[in-house]
Amino acid sequence: MIRVQDLTKTYGEQRAIDAISFEIEAGEILGFLGPNGAGKTTTMKIITCFMPATSGKVEIDGLDVFDHSLEIRRKIGYLPETTPLYPEMNVTEYLGFIQVLRKMPQSRRRSRLQEMVELCGLGEVMHKDIGELSKGYRQRVGLAQAIIHDPEILILDEPTIGLDPNQVVEIRQLISTLGERKTLILCTHILSEVEAACNRVLIINRGKIVADGTPQTLRAGLHGKQRLLVQIRAAADPAAVTRKLGDLPGAEIAARPAMEAGVVGAEITSNKDQDLREQVFRLVADAGWVLLEMRREIQSLEDVFRDLTRAA
Amino acid sequence: MLTNTWAFTRRELKVYFNSPIAYIIIVLALVISGWLFFLDFFLAGQTTLRPLLTGWLPMVFLVFVPAITMRLIAEEKKSGTVELLVTLPVTDWEIVLGKYLASLALLGVTIVLTFSYIITVSLLGDPDGGAIFGQYAGLFLLGATYLAIGLFASGITANQIVAFLVAIVIIAAFFLVDKFTPFFPGPLASVLEFLGVNYHFENMARGVIDSRDLLYYLSMIFLFLFLAVRALESRKWK
Numbered sequence: 001m002i003r004v005q006d007l008t009k010t011y012g013e014q015r016a017i018d019a020i021s022f023e024i025e026a027g028e029i030l031g032f033l034g035p036n037g038a039g040k041t042t043t044m045k046i047i048t049c050f051m052p053a054t055s056g057k058v059e060i061d062g063l064d065v066f067d068h069s070l071e072i073r074r075k076i077g078y079l080p081e082t083t084p085l086y087p088e089m090n091v092t093e094y095l096g097f098i099q100v101l102r103k104m105p106q107s108r109r110r111s112r113l114q115e116m117v118e119l120c121g122l123g124e125v126m127h128k129d130i131g132e133l134s135k136g137y138r139q140r141v142g143l144a145q146a147i148i149h150d151p152e153i154l155i156l157d158e159p160t161i162g163l164d165p166n167q168v169v170e171i172r173q174l175i176s177t178l179g180e181r182k183t184l185i186l187c188t189h190i191l192s193e194v195e196a197a198c199n200r201v202l203i204i205n206r207g208k209i210v211a212d213g214t215p216q217t218l219r220a221g222l223h224g225k226q227r228l229l230v231q232i233r234a235a236a237d238p239a240a241v242t243r244k245l246g247d248l249p250g251a252e253i254a255a256r257p258a259m260e261a262g263v264v265g266a267e268i269t270s271n272k273d274q275d276l277r278e279q280v281f282r283l284v285a286d287a288g289w290v291l292l293e294m295r296r297e298i299q300s301l302e303d304v305f306r307d308l309t310r311a312a
Numbered sequence: 313m314l315t316n317t318w319a320f321t322r323r324e325l326k327v328y329f330n331s332p333i334a335y336i337i338i339v340l341a342l343v344i345s346g347w348l349f350f351l352d353f354f355l356a357g358q359t360t361l362r363p364l365l366t367g368w369l370p371m372v373f374l375v376f377v378p379a380i381t382m383r384l385i386a387e388e389k390k391s392g393t394v395e396l397l398v399t400l401p402v403t404d405w406e407i408v409l410g411k412y413l414a415s416l417a418l419l420g421v422t423i424v425l426t427f428s429y430i431i432t433v434s435l436l437g438d439p440d441g442g443a444i445f446g447q448y449a450g451l452f453l454l455g456a457t458y459l460a461i462g463l464f465a466s467g468i469t470a471n472q473i474v475a476f477l478v479a480i481v482i483i484a485a486f487f488l489v490d491k492f493t494p495f496f497p498g499p500l501a502s503v504l505e506f507l508g509v510n511y512h513f514e515n516m517a518r519g520v521i522d523s524r525d526l527l528y529y530l531s532m533i534f535l536f537l538f539l540a541v542r543a544l545e546s547r548k549w550k
Contacts, residue, residue, distance in 0.1 A: 045395075048399045049398075049399060050395055050398060050399050050547065051547045051548055052548050070401050070403070071401075073399055073400060073401040074401045076399070078396075078399050080392065080395045080396065080399075082391075082392030082395065083392075084391065084392045084393040084394075084395055084396035085393070086323075086327075086393060087391075088327055088330065088331065089323075089326075093326075097319060097323055098400070100315060100316075100319040101316055101319055101400045101401070101402055102400065102401070103315070103401070145396070
């Protein structure tokens with residue numbers, strides 16, 4: 001549905017995005033993930049026809065976004081990072097203004113506005129000036145603006161930025177509901193957002209795509225490590241604990257704060273397919289120590305993200 | 313095309329009239345020009361609107377018009393709403409034209425409000441109707457040209473103050489250019505005179521409506537609206 005080919009955008013000397021290519025199928029919910037300044041917003045601005053690429057092209061349903069700009073813009077609903085609203089208009093006026101520009105037939109406007117108000121929870125603020133609204137409500141008005149014409153493609157750029165945790169949950173639920181029926185691109189630097197809503201993740205860093213897959217495959221990716229966090233009571237010889245654990249094949253030991261006196265805390269890192277739990281247990285039992293706690297952590301998407309986007 | 317343009321015009325008019333901006337600007341323009349006009353109206357003893365329509369109002373417009381236009385595009389750039397506008401299925405011309413028509417309406421209202429002076433002078437004497445019509449037509453076209461310049465100035469910056477000042481500078485250049493003709497050789501002088509707004513305005517103010525003057529104003533308006541569209545499009549320049 002959306003095809004991005006060798007897309008490059010330079011601002012002066014700086015390359016914001018560097019020959020990126022990807023495709024998005026209809027119905028996918030794509031999480032476009034990257035640290036701040038990685039090129040997410042630039043890519044979105046090109047897809048939405050705000051500005052052209054320096055080179056490369058974007059096609060939607062086979063139409064070039066630059067040559068068929070107006071047609072493409074009709075298909076897309078876009079919530080930019082800045083949440084563009086007119087503070088002096090009230091919510092109804094604003095959405096009405098968008099409806100006119102979206103060429104919605106007069107007969108459907110009122111009922112559609114009502115749907116938006118219900119879907120986005122705007123009932124209480126319908127007649128308030130946008131300038132008076134809280135950040136959460138403003139974001140919802142922005143979302144309503146993006147979906148009011150029922151677009152095939154929905155692009156949301158950092159939709160939950162600046163919201164409090166409750167509002168974040170609400171907006172995320174709204175996004176999940178919307179994603180059931182649309183092709184959706186969600187730009188964010190917040191990982192839990194992607195894990196919660198997306199069925200595909202693209203990670204972009206310094207203008208290049210560094211990972212592409214479902215959240216599950218990424219998590220289980222090549223970089224996979226697992227970690228055991230242990231607390232061991234070894235009254236006699238605490239130093240021996242780290243030493244003996246280090247002798248386990250494929251284990252890397254790092255000290256961790258102990259919870260109480262006479263206890264050793266450690267973090268044992270091994271490859272993802274190498275489960276050391278049993279060996280650790282036996283080692284501890286044979287040495288006559290006591291295993292107070294053992295917890296396994298498999299690499300989270302967060303680790304993948306940090307691995308991939310760390311400054312080289 | 314028309315529905316979109318009209319949607320922008322309506323929105324801008326609402327912004328103007330729902331806030332004190334329009335009222336303050338209009339009242340100031342009328343009070344200042346009216347006061348200057350009546351300072352020596354009774355001393356001169358002539359029932360004519362000429363000093364007002366060809367002297368004071370064009371001068372007041374020099375500041376009045378940029379004050380109307382400065383926010384039109386600059387504010388959208390500043391607040392980021394320009395990103396919304398240009399990603400909606402509307403053309404840049406529709407945006408510029410819609411905003412221009414709104415500012416034109418505001419100018420129209422201001423000019424219509426000075427019609428009361430026609431009644432005043434008619435009661436006091438017997439003014440030349442043809443001249444007054446020409447002066448009003450000229451004044452409207454002059455203002456319309458200034459508005460196009462102001463809209464362009466608003467399009468090149470995200471800062472309203474900059475837009476205001478740039479508009480004043482460009483308008484002043486066209487307003488004053490024919491004052492410098494004595495310093496230039498003949499052919500160049502007449503070119504300068506033709507470029508300036510006053511030359512054409514003077515023709516109309518005498519009650520002579522010549523297609524060349526109309527063409528001058530219309531091409532100035534078109535030129536600056538075109539430049540405003542280009543300024544809005546500048547995001548697309550590679």
